[in-house]
Amino acid sequence: RGFVLHSADWTGEGSLKVNDRVALTASLDVLKAIAEGGGPKESVLALGYAGWGAGQLESELVQNAWLSVPASPKIIFDTPFEQRWRESAKLIGIDLNTISHQAGHA
Numbered sequence: 001r002g003f004v005l006h007s008a009d010w011t012g013e014g015s016l017k018v019n020d021r022v023a024l025t026a027s028l029d030v031l032k033a034i035a036e037g038g039g040p041k042e043s044v045l046a047l048g049y050a051g052w053g054a055g056q057l058e059s060e061l062v063q064n065a066w067l068s069v070p071a072s073p074k075i076i077f078d079t080p081f082e083q084r085w086r087e088s089a090k091l092i093g094i095d096l097n098t099i100s101h102q103a104g105h106a
Contacts, residue, residue, distance in 0.1 A: 002047045004030045005076060006040035021073045042077040067092065 003026040008017055012029040023040070033039030052060075060066055069091040079087050089096050 001049050002026070002045065004034075004040075004043050004045050006030065006043035007073065007077070008040075010038070010040035018071050022071050022076060042073070044076060067094070 003024055005018075005022065005024050008019075008021050008023040010030070010033065011017070011023055012025055012027065012033065014027045015023050015025040015030070017023045030039055030043070031045075034043060061068075067089065069088050072088070072091060075084050075087045075091075086096050
């Protein structure tokens with residue numbers, strides 16, 4: 001499965017606005033528009049699939065197993081891929097350089 005996370009200056013069939021600056025489209029019309037020189041000004045193509053059992057994702061969110069941050073067009077479109085997770089953590093005040101790679105036992 002694939003989808004395109006893109007700037008909200010373009011929307012098409014089935015586009016979902018994430019916020020006023022970012023949208024998500026999983027239909028082929030966005031790829032056709034980009035190929036024809038139109039489409040959104042900025043875009044990221046993602047391919048893959050992740051599946052959860054019924055209620056699993058909701059349960060993980062309640063357990064704080066995920067860190068969620070506000071959508072940031074700067075991080076999505078301007079930050080190199082390998083730096084995005086660090087920049088995203090900074091949005092909620094976390095410096096990943098200060099997190100230990102070892103577990104302790106008290």
